[in-house]
Amino acid sequence: MQFNLFWRKSVDKSKRFLLREKQAVNTIGKTPLHASLVKNAEELTERLGGSSDFAACHLTCLDRKVSLFFLRSLADPDRLNRQVIVSLQQRAGLFPTAQASPVTGDKEERSLLPFIQEGIVSASDTQRVEDWQTAIEQILYGKALLLVDGESVGLAVGVKKENGRSIEPPDTEQSVIGPKESFVETLNTNIGLVRQRLRDPYLRVESVVVGRRTKQETAVLYLADVANPRIVEEVRRRLSCIETDSLIGQMQLQEYLENNSFSLFPQLRPTERPDVTCSYLIEGNVAVMVEGASHALLLPITFFQLLETVDDYYTSWQYATLIRFVRMIALFLSITTPGLYLSLVAYNPELIPTRLLISMDAARVKVAFPFLVEIFIMELMIEILREAGIKLPKPVGQAVSIIGGLVIGEAAVNANLVSPVTVVIVALTAISSFTAPVYYLGITYRILRFFLLLCSSLLGTYGFILGLFLIHAHVARLVSFGVPYLAPLSPLRLRDWTDMLVRIPVKKLQTRPAFLKTRKPKKAGDSPMMHRDRRNK
Amino acid sequence: MQGLEQRPAISPTQLVMFEFGVFVGVGFLIMPRGAMEKAREDAWLTVILAGLCAIASLWVINRVARTFPHETVFDYNPKLFGTIIGSLLNVAWGLYYLFFTVTGIRVMAEVVREEMLPFTPVEVIIAAMLLVLVYPAWNGLMPIIRMFESGLPVTLLLMVMFFLLAYLRADWTELRIPFQDGIRPVISALPQTIYSFLGFEVLFLYYPFVTRKEKAFVSTSIAIAAGGMFYAFLVLGTLVTLGPDVTITQTFPVVTMAKTIELVRQFVERAELLLIILWLPLAYTTHLGFFFSSAFSFHRTFPRLALRWWMVLLLPLVFVLSLIPDNLIAMLKWSDKVGLVGLFFTVPYPLIMLVCIVVRRKLGHLSSPRKDGDVT
Amino acid sequence: MTKRRRNWLAAVTVILFIGVLLAGCWDYRELEKRAVIVGIGVDELPPATYKGKKMRMYQVLVQVVEPAGAGGNMGAGGSTQANGRKAYTNIVITTPSFAEGIERTVSLSDRIPNLAHLQLIGVGEKLAKNGINELYDFLTRLPQMRRHTEIIVLDGPVSRFFTTPSISQPTPALHMAEMAANVQRTLVMPESNLGVVSKSVRGHIPFILVKASLDKNKKINMKQAAVFDRQKMVGTLSTDQMQDLSLLQNEIERGLLSFPCSGGKKTGLQLLAGRSRIEPAMQNGRPHLTFKVFLETELIEYQCMGASFSEPEQIRKAERWYGAMLKKRLTATANKLKDEFKADVFRLTTRLKNHPDLYHALKRDPKTFMEQMVVDVNVELKIRTIGSSLKTPDRVSNP
Known part of the structure; x- marks a missing residue:
């Protein structure tokens, strides 16, 4: 088909995925259980052996040997006792003779397990196990494996300790x-x-x-x-x-x-x-x-959904709309401000009004570093403060970030390391990046900011614009599970805009995103x- | 990339944006000069007239493309004109787009150097632009179109708002009741003006990917009409702010117009930098559209080499070619020549094709339109 | 195969990127390395021999902002506030070429000149009279130049203007630029910037610039206007003439119209809005122009005899009275100007575009056109508000 030329790579990739799907993931293999309890116990100990928390419990039920295998660290001993062991032991004495047993027939044909599953064990979560792979998985999930002598089918009983x-x-x-x-x-x-x-x-x-x-x-x-x-x-x-x-x-x-x-x-x-x-x-x-x-x-x-927060739906729609716009502006500011500042100041001061330029110039007279270094010093400082604020215990962390921010900024200006405008710019971007509703997006902002800073340090305003193009191109080519990342904007579906930048009243939000x-x-x-x-x- | 989206599918809205993004670009910075040199105060009429001509040409293109709803022009060129001539035409298409990219990029670089980076060599400006061009083109058509769709409306809106500021300083006495010197000047300025509309013929290339083909003509016409209105707005702007006498002496009349803008005094100095910032996206979309079309043309003509390889090959070519002219004036001579080729591809060429289709149909080489050409 | 291809591409990209990175930053220039030029003053010197040739010589004064003295101490302590350093430096160069003049500031300063923030161009009267064509070419060719940079004519030595201290603005050039802007906005002075100049030069129309002079107290004063024809200054207009001309030119912004009444007293009418149209016609082979001026005014001062405006009749009477006065005044001014300059000071060239016969006649020979032109003025004046008092107090001296 002629369209494949665009998408050849993607087709290759999916084929590879499909191939991989067919390969077996397991290592243990689906060999069936033995009929003999002793052999089963040996094999289990061999496979899980060595662990000190692997435990076995041997009982007799209706004249048959029954064993329970479980991991002591995962199973809840209380539940195990109540739901399995006690029930099994109680039943042990009820039907003393084989004749009276509900399970009749030859010893080889008799199967105790369904009876145990249906009538004895009082746990809700039971599952028949026929091969080793499942058996071991079940034990590792915290279930108890119940094996009956002479039967090649086991029973996994859910007695997991819930310790969330x-x-x-x-x-x-x-x-x-x-x-x-x-x-x-x-x-x-x-x-x-x-x-x-x-x-x-x-x-x-x-x-x-x-x-x-x-x-x-x-x-x-x-x-x-x-x-x-x-x-x-x-x-x-x-x-x-x-x-x-x-x-x-x-x-x-x-x-x-x-x-x-x-x-x-x-x-x-x-x-x-x-x-x-x-x-x-x-x-x-x-x-x-x-x-x-x-x-x-x-x-x-989609990108715009990442900019939504829960509070958009717990406040009035007018406020939600306003705050979404604020968030968009903050996003833009936090990505662009340092790059734009650098490119304006170092490449195109023509855009800055004369009076402002003169006062900025005056503030910078004593600063020895170039703009780029200045901005990098401040950005680095902010990043260090942020990292320290997270690592330190909560009360200390807050103190560090506030005091650090204020004191270092003020001291840096006084020591003529940076100019006051730079401090304002960097602080603005740092604060803006905290408005990201999704934590990872905040990190994205920070990296993009450095990228744009680099672009504008190379080619000024032109480089800055080119950097924005690159970011835009990147976002435009992203696809999340078949949905273009810029979805309601491109492909354009005005119907979906009701919950994109604005949020109209919930009563009117009658459609799902197209x-x-x-x-x-x-x-x-x-x-x-x-x-x-x-x-x- | 496995997912719901498998092949490029251009919706009507996307087609509007794509067309608009491709043809509105570098040319309009210079266009008012060409139009005003001959038509003087009636230049804005010329622009509107040129837009109408473009729409007429588009109609013919649409007619031709509808006959082959699942093929690009490169597939049916050989069918209509025979293998040799068809292939030659295909190569001509590729070269045409290549040179369009070249002239566009060079003119853009000159503007950027003059207004933004006076000491930076043009080579660097061009190289940086080329690198940024390749990135979205790498993944094929859809990312490009999505980029156009999400970026252009905002840019255009800001740009119109920006130029409305220039209208604040307008001197409306510069206007004149139309056709005082007769209709000849208006017509004589037409070819120069149509150059700024060139690019709409990409419909030939991407027609098979358009999803609702019955709307293709309407969509593209909307794009042309919007572009024509935008151009007329600009020409009118230069007319009322600068007047025809100044306009014809300026290298970039639209930039000069931006220089008349005084944002709330002492808020932004030199507003024309803002113009360049707003204009760069438009220039970028044009380069992107033409560059991709060029690679696409060559790829369709010689499918043995993948699209990405063609891009890699064309990139240094564009770079070298764009550095050959010594200065802007020489470059504008090139772009006039490219414009002539463009005129060929938009006016006589579709008509010849139409004739060919009729003839072939008579001869029985092509099935009748009722059977095959029904719109999907 | 695919992997190798990708590596190769990545390598190319990295090399190109590093290339750009290493070679980049041609235009990177720190703020303190740029000399922000805010004003240029130009005057003509007697022709002199320069590099062996006799040429027009110019005195170019470039005003550069000195940030250290320009206040704006945004942090680094208040200690540098009053260090008594001047906020600007004037660099004076004598040169036959403007470009060379600006260029030579590099050798006189530790910074690189940047003309993008130029606010004011002062043209000495002598240069203005000899023609500003060379200056004009230099200015319009420069991409950095904005079109709303003020151009004013300086009556007096240029350097005196550029050293007049200012209280509100950091440098004299900014002070003058701000002043010129205000004058154009509040008085009825014409737009006087580069855009207007270039439009008029290209259209071969006379233009009018604000003229500044120094009064006895060495204060800058902008109350005159200079008329330029063919890029040469041909005359000066007083404030009153300028006002009348603005009314005729349809450049009516805020302004005060004052009319005499008995005993040297005055009536002040504040302009609120207004427009002026031309009704041209060819009569007996002579161009006949009727200016129709319509004004809306506000009565703000009334020094005349005790009058009351409690009846609409009285206001209407005043309107008629002042309208007739204004008509007389405008007709007189118009005739005087056309006879004095014999040039299109009324900006008819753009306003007559819709009347081809007159337009072409004017284009062909403005001088005869002006000589033959008959001017007629119609004034319709409206008093919209009379302020908060209906009556003027009776004058004691005149019971």
Whole structure:
């Protein structure tokens, strides 16, 4: 096909992915369990042996030898006792003879396991295990493996100790008025937090195990009747393509999922708020969560969605609109100000009004360094202060950043190291970059700022403009899961602008973003109230 | 890159932006001089007339392209004119766009050097621009179009607002009731003015990627009309701020017009720097459009070499060619010649093609339009 | 294959980038290395021999801002505030060429001249009378030059103007520029900047510049205007003449019209708005121009006999009265100016564009056109407000 010439590279890449998908990820192999309990126990000890927290517990139930294998560090001893061991021991005496046993027939044919699963173990989470790979995985997940002598099928009983922290207010996405809940590190709790808000039978939770060594459970959440199936499919595919030993946090997952992982711009939105996750799911986005990370990843995401914060939806729409504009301006300022300042002052002072120029000139008479050095000194100082502020304990950190900022700035001016205008400029950019709603975006701002500074130090205003072109070109070529990054602006869809720069009243926000190509482009349809209004007209 | 977007698909809005971005660029800084030299106070009428001519030519181009809805001009050139002439024409297309890029970049570099970086060598200005050009072109057509779409409206809006400031200092007595010297001066300034509209013929190249082909003509006409209005606005601006006598003596009349702007006194000195800043995106989109079209033409003619290779090959060529003329005036002579070629590609060429199509159809080489050429 | 290609490209890009990086920064110049020129004063010296040839000699005065003395101590302590250093340096050069003059400031200063912030060009009267064509060419060729840089004619030694101390502005040039701008805005002085000059020069139209003079207290005073024809100064206009001319030229901004009444007393009418149109016609082969002036005014001073404006009739009477007076005055001025200069000081050339016969006649031979022209003025004057008092107090001396 003639169009492939543009996209040859991408086609290659996807083929490679598909190939990889077919390769088996496992190392243990799906060999079945032995029939003999002794042999099974030996093999298990061999595979998991050496760990001091690997424990086994041997019981007798209905004349048959039953063994439990689990990891002491993961299993909850209380639950194990109550739900498995005690029940097994109680039943042991009830049917003393084989004849009275509900399981009749020859000893070879008799199968105790279904009986145990259905009648004895009182845990809700049980699963039949037939091969070694699953067996060991289940134990590593914190389940207890129950094996019966003479049967080549085991039973995994969920007795995991739930030792997550409690739900706390969010750190990076604070809201003044909105709910104060954030995700924790336990996947189940997190999914629960979403389910609590979204009681929809169409909310699907699919899980994929990622990480060869860590075997983390990764959940894909979406609304089955809304989300674009191609996006969901793509997420599934990319998740299954991940070949790694471990995913330490959501950042690793993010990098694996992104289209362009060299880009500075996040193409997924990490959020630690369940309410944000819910609203995105309702819009038709997909959320990915991973065990051990307190952030959910929302996708696909566009540039303008990264500039939205929760508070936009917890305040009046007029204020939300105003503050979005402020945020856009802050974004622009924080990226451009130092570069623009340098290019104006060192290359094109013609643009500066004469009076201002004279006073700036006067302020700089005693400063020995060139502008570029001056700006770099101040920027470096700000970065050091910021880093120190994060690393230090909270009360000290604040003191350091405030005192450091004030004192060093003032002292630097007095010592004629920098000119006062530079201090103002650098402070302005530093403060502007804190307005980024997504933490990673703030980092992006900082790097881009240095990039533009470099551009304008080379070619002045011209270089500065060229630098902006490069950034623009880069943003324009980004694609997040098939959605162009600048979506409602390009491809232009005026309908989606209702929630881009402005936020119109929620009542009017009746449609889902068109760029997501959802199955149901309209939300909930018209509410009965609206119908009445229209009829009255 | 695997995802929902597989092949370039240009929506009607994107087509408007693309056309506009490609043809509005470097030329309009100089255009008022050419128009005013002959048409004097009626120059703005010439501009509007030129826009109408462009739309007429566009209609013919659209007619031709509709016959081959899934092919670019390079695919049906050989079909219509035979392999040899067709290939030669294809190469001519590529060279035409190449030289368009060259003249555009050189003129831009001269403006930048004169107004922004007086001591920086032109080579550096050109090289920096070329590097920035290649980056968005690297990934094909869609990033370019998205860039146009997201950047141009803002730029244009700011630019119009900026020039409205110049209108504040206008002297409306410079205007005159049209056609006082008859219609001849208006017509005689036409060819010079049409040069500034050249670039709309990229529709030949990207027609197969347009999604709603029945709207292609309307979209491109909107682009031309918007550009024509913008040009007329500028010519009128130079007329009322500078007057025809000054305009025809200025190297860049539009820049001189910007120099009359006095933003709230002592707020910004030298407003024309702001103009250059606002104009650079427009120039950039033009270079980008032409450069990519050039690479695209050569790639379609010689498909053995990938598009990116062609870009890499053309880049040093553009650099070297743009440095050959000694000064701006020599460069403007080049751009006049390129304009002539452009006139050929927009006026006689589509008409010849139309005739060829009719003849071939009569001979039975082409299927009838009802069967094949239905719009998608 | 693909990998190798990418490496190669990356290498090229890096090399190019490093090339740009190493070779870059041609125009990088620190602020303190730029000499900000805010004013240029030019006057003509007697022709002299320069490099073996007898040439027109100019005295070029370049005013450069000295930041150390220019106040604006934005931080570094208040100690440098009153160090008594001057905020500017005047560099005076005698040269036959302006470009060379500006260029020679490099050898006299430790900074590189930057003309982008030029606010004022002062032209000495002698130079103005001998023709400013060479200065004009230099100024308009310069890309750095803005078109709203003020150009004024200086009546007196140029260096005196550029050393007159100013209280509000850092340098005398800025002071004069600000003053010229104010004069043009509040009085009825014409626009007097580079844009106007270049437009008029190109269109072969006479133009008018603000003229500054020094009074007895060595204060700068801008109350006159200089008329230029063919780039030479041909005459001077007083404030009253200038005002009348502005009314005819349709350059009506704020201004005060004063009319005499009995006993040397005056009536002041503040201009609120107004316009002036021309109704040209060819009558008996002579151009006949009717200026239709329509003014809206505000009564702000009334020194005459006790009068009351409580009835509309009275206001209408005053309107008629002053309208007739103004008409007389304008007609007199117009006739005087056209006879004195025999040039198109009324800016008819642009305003007659829609009347081809007159336009071409004027273009062909402005002198005869002006000699033959018959001027007629119609004034319609309206008093829109009379302030907050209806009556003038009765005069004690005249019961």
